[in-house]
Amino acid sequence: xxxxxxxxxxxxxxxxxxxxxxxxxxxxxxxxxxxxxxxxxxxxxxxxxxxxxxxxxxxxxxxxxxxxxxxxxxxxxxxxxxxxxxxxxxxxxxxxxxxxxxxxxxxxxxxxxxxxxxxxxxxxxxxxxxxxxxxxxxxxxxxxxxxxxxxxxxxxxxxxxxxxxxxxxxxxxxxxxxxxxxxxxxxxxxxxxxxxxxxxxxxxxxxxxxxxxxxxxxxxxxxxxxxxxxxxxxxxxxxxxxxxxxxxxxxxxxxxxxxxxxxxxxxxxxxxxxxxxxxxxxxxxxxxxxxxxxxxxxxxxxxxxxxxxxxxxxxxxxxxxxxxxxxxxxxxxxxxxxxxxxxxxxxxxxxxxxxxxxxxxxxxxxxxxxxxxxxxxxxxxxxxxxxxxxxxxxxxxxxxxxxxxxxxxxxxxxxxxxxxxxxxxxxxxxxxxxxxxxxxxxxxxxxxxxxxxxxxxxxxxxxxxxxxxxxxxxxxxxxxxxxxxxxxxxxxxxxxxxxxxxx
Amino acid sequence: xxxxxxxxxxxxxxxxxxxxxxxxxxxxxxxxxxxxxxxxxxxxxxxxxxxxxxxxxxxxxxxxxxxxxxxxxxxxxxxxxxxxxxxxxxxxxxxxxxxxxxxxxxxxxxxxxxxxxxxxxxxxxxxxxxxxxxxxxxxxxxxxxxxxxxxxxxxxxxxxxxxxxxxxxxxxxxxxxxxxxxxxxxxxxxxxxxxxxxxxxxxxxxxxxxxxxxxxxxxxxxxxxxxxxxxxxxxxxxxxxxxxxxxxxxxxxxxxxxxxxxxxxxxxxxxxxxxxxxxxxxxxxxxxxxxxxxxxxxxxxxxxxxxxxxxxxxxx
Numbered sequence: 013x014x015x016x017x018x019x020x021x022x023x024x025x026x027x028x029x030x031x032x033x034x035x036x037x038x039x040x041x042x043x044x045x046x047x048x049x050x051x052x053x054x055x056x057x058x059x060x061x062x063x064x065x066x067x068x069x070x071x072x073x074x075x076x077x078x079x080x081x082x083x084x085x086x087x088x089x090x091x092x093x094x095x096x097x098x099x100x101x102x103x104x105x106x107x108x109x110x111x112x113x114x115x116x117x118x119x120x121x122x123x124x125x126x127x128x129x130x131x132x133x134x135x136x137x138x139x140x141x142x143x144x145x146x147x148x149x150x151x152x153x154x155x156x157x158x159x160x161x162x163x164x165x166x167x168x169x170x171x172x173x174x175x176x177x178x179x180x181x182x183x184x185x186x187x188x189x190x191x192x193x194x195x196x197x198x199x200x201x202x203x204x205x206x207x208x209x210x211x212x213x214x215x216x217x218x219x220x221x222x223x224x225x226x227x228x229x230x231x232x233x234x235x236x237x238x239x240x241x242x243x244x245x246x247x248x249x250x251x252x253x254x255x256x257x258x259x260x261x262x263x264x265x266x267x268x269x270x271x272x273x274x275x276x277x278x279x280x281x282x283x284x285x286x287x288x289x290x291x292x293x294x295x296x297x298x299x300x301x302x303x304x305x306x307x308x309x310x311x312x313x314x315x316x317x318x319x320x321x322x323x324x325x326x327x328x329x330x331x332x333x334x335x336x337x338x339x340x341x342x343x344x345x346x347x348x349x350x351x352x353x354x355x356x357x358x359x360x361x362x363x364x365x366x367x368x369x370x371x372x373x374x375x376x377x378x379x380x381x382x383x384x385x386x387x388x389x390x391x392x393x394x395x396x397x398x399x400x401x402x403x404x405x406x407x408x409x410x411x412x413x414x415x416x417x418x419x420x421x422x423x424x425x426x427x428x429x430x431x432x433x434x435x436x437x438x439x440x441x442x443x444x445x446x447x448x449x450x451x452x453x454x455x456x457x458x459x460x461x462x463x464x465x466x467x468x469x470x471x472x473x474x475x476x477x478x479x480x481x482x483x484x485x486x487x488x489x490x491x492x493x494x495x496x497x498x499x500x501x502x503x504x505x506x507x508x509x510x511x512x513x514x515x
Numbered sequence: 516x517x518x519x520x521x522x523x524x525x526x527x528x529x530x531x532x533x534x535x536x537x538x539x540x541x542x543x544x545x546x547x548x549x550x551x552x553x554x555x556x557x558x559x560x561x562x563x564x565x566x567x568x569x570x571x572x573x574x575x576x577x578x579x580x581x582x583x584x585x586x587x588x589x590x591x592x593x594x595x596x597x598x599x600x601x602x603x604x605x606x607x608x609x610x611x612x613x614x615x616x617x618x619x620x621x622x623x624x625x626x627x628x629x630x631x632x633x634x635x636x637x638x639x640x641x642x643x644x645x646x647x648x649x650x651x652x653x654x655x656x657x658x659x660x661x662x663x664x665x666x667x668x669x670x671x672x673x674x675x676x677x678x679x680x681x682x683x684x685x686x687x688x689x690x691x692x693x694x695x696x697x698x699x700x701x702x703x704x705x706x707x708x709x710x711x712x713x714x715x716x717x718x719x720x721x722x723x724x725x726x727x728x729x730x731x732x733x734x735x736x737x738x739x740x741x742x743x744x745x746x747x748x749x750x751x752x753x754x755x756x757x758x759x760x761x762x763x764x765x766x767x768x769x770x771x772x773x774x775x776x777x778x779x780x781x782x783x784x785x786x787x788x789x790x791x792x793x794x795x796x797x798x799x800x801x802x803x804x805x806x807x808x809x810x811x812x813x814x815x816x817x818x819x820x821x822x823x824x825x826x827x828x829x830x831x
Contacts, residue, residue, distance in 0.1 A: 073553060153559065202599060216780060218686060258676075
């Protein structure tokens with residue numbers, strides 16, 4: 013751990029040097045942007061951190077795949093707009109039966125695959141039956157749990173029938189499971205034949221992925237001729253690349269690295285929200301954390317406002333719901349407010365003293381997360397031993413075997429409250445009332461009814477102190493002057509670059 | 516010489532087999548499961564189990580080892596179950612960055628360390644010699660990571676002479692830009708490796724300075740410099756060549772750090788990524804090929820040793 017900290021210290025030092033040097037060398041006076049004049053021949057370069065391990069959305073999990081491929085290269089029947097509203101994509105229109113058990117989609121007659129062939133109902137049926145196949149290993153198979161059948165009444169119409177009402181079905185369709193491939197598609201790991209506004213021009217593994225405008229796209233064509241995603245895991249290397257002019261946009265930047273851009277005329281900073289929930293996970297089924305009083309004490313011992321301030325970004329959430337979800341309820345932040353004295357009292361009531369807990373955390377998160385929690389818990393007499401492990405080890409010990417006490421995880425997926433209704437999930441949180449509320453919400457006839465039920469579930473999760481919620485996601489994006497059309501929200505999970513442009 | 520070569524080759528083969536077993540076993544000790552990494556946290560346990568079966572990671576270690584090693588022997592490293600890419604092809608692509616980087620760095624390091632080391636030894640009682648020693652000591656102490664960052668800030672961010680990071684999108688199809696992007700990484704590596712090498716050159720030269728035969732050479736009328744250059748350097752070179760052989764291994768470790776700092780798509784980055792993803796099938800082949808390269812380099816150095824030193828030629 014100390015070696016790690018030493019490296020960070022050195023990195024900070026060199027960043028400070030960069031800062032000092034750039035602030036005296038960047039006023040060339042020519043920063044009066046000519047905004048709005050997008051150059052149709054431009055190549056826009058975007059720095060991303062994590063590279064996809066494969067391009068096959070049907071078998072390999074990971075937000076890095078969704079981020080670059082969804083909306084840009086591949087599309088489903090439906091998608092989501094910048095405000096997270098569900099809107100048509102390959103379907104030009106759809107009708108839901110009054111009983112909510114059948115959905116009829118009309119395909120956009122102009123839609124084609126990148127090889128020029130039209131998108132037909134047979135392609136949709138083939139794609140969706142692959143997800144439904146019992147041997148399917150699609151990571152998002154769960155989104156189709158309620159689907160009974162997918163049929164093609166005619167070449168441009170698709171009918172999906174459900175076994176039960178599913179108020180989350182259309183949302184699920186906007187994700188991976190809903191992507192339409194050409195019937196019989198193969199070689200998805202390193203090639204594509206999608207329907208989106210971009211084609212995949214080149215994937216240089218370990219370095220970059222280049223998208224090129226699909227000139228025959230049916231709708232509004234991409235503003236830039238090319239978008240290059242450069243994968244630079246190291247923040248300092250990314251900073252140097254940006255300041256030396258190689259990069260036009262950086263998103264989801266560590267807030268500690270923002271100051272050089274705030275004071276630099278050549279860049280603008282854009283702020284947005286994200287579906288991330290930074291969760292302090294408790295093992296609810298074993299050890300000292302089985303006692304709700306201990307869990308509540310931990311929640312009361314951690315000052316979330318202080319956390320957000322020292323990390324530099326984030327919003328208070330108080331429950332398992334991000335502000336981007338329709339059932340977000342701000343009032344949950346008042347449950348178990350910061351109160352170290354009350355925390356100590358609860359611990360005494362529970363009869364525990366000199367409590368020692370281990371905190372297992374994947375090593376790609378900033379070390380501040382775990383260190384902050386450890387120092388706050390120390391104030392109420394709990395000693396925390398931090399175990400920083402590689403992600404694959406975390407998956408094995410914490411996620412699969414629930415062999416842990418505390419863990420910090422960024423739950424980046426939107427609308428994932430069902431994780432707290434799954435007693436086998438790594439929280440091992442088992443509350444029948446919450447499970448019923450979530451199940452009923454799935455069957456709800458209207459969105460309002462669903463949202464109301466899920467608000468009740470979220471409140472119960474928070475009152476049970478099933479987890480603690482350090483912060484909700486906030487995203488900062490740094491753009492070179494003149495770069496426009498970069499999405500604001502949830503850019504780590506989905507990055508539609510069709511409107512991205514530069515002069 | 517023939518006996519020596521045969522003996523040395525047998526040793527090389529035995530080391531390779533041992534390395535393959537060690538690599539295979541050590542990787543199996545790592546906690547983590549490729550199927551879970553591929554399927555992610557939203558997948559059902561049934562889907563993960565199905566994937567494990569498809570990947571073959573549920574088979575016995577012996578079967579997996581034999582399956583792998585028979586592929587390696589026939590020259591087929593297979594495909595990564597994670598990315599679907601050809602492992603051999605990808606490694607070759609990455610080595611086309613790492614090998615030039617390593618060669619570039621070692622040439623620079625030798626060019627820097629040999630003259631400076633000899634000078635430091637020749638002047639070891641004077642101030643200039645002490646200065647060289649101190650500078651090399653600093654070179655050893657300063658972390659490669661930091662040197663790289665500073666070089667990038669000065670020469671790329673400030674002066675715009677060289678790229679701060681990355682490799683051209685078209686790779687070696689743009690030879691000028693490809694070379695340019697290797698300059699700062701190679702200098703970074705060369706400074707670290709050169710500083711170590713300089714210490715060895717200095718002490719090897721100091722040692723020969725006190726040899727009887729060097730005194731004899733001077734007694735025959737050569738000046739100190741002449742004696743050192745004509746007789747001393749060749750003798751000192753022996754131990755320096757051995758050290759160089761050892762440094763090839765540390766060079767690879769250095770390459771991992773440098774590739775990260777400069778974001779070069781090289782073999783070091785590939786290894787780090789595949790270990791992180793628990794793509795063991797890919798990692799074991801990559802490590803084996805790299806170990807083989809180091810072992811073969813060691814073998815070559817041994818042979819070179821014989822050629823430089825006539826005294827060893829008769830020995831077995």
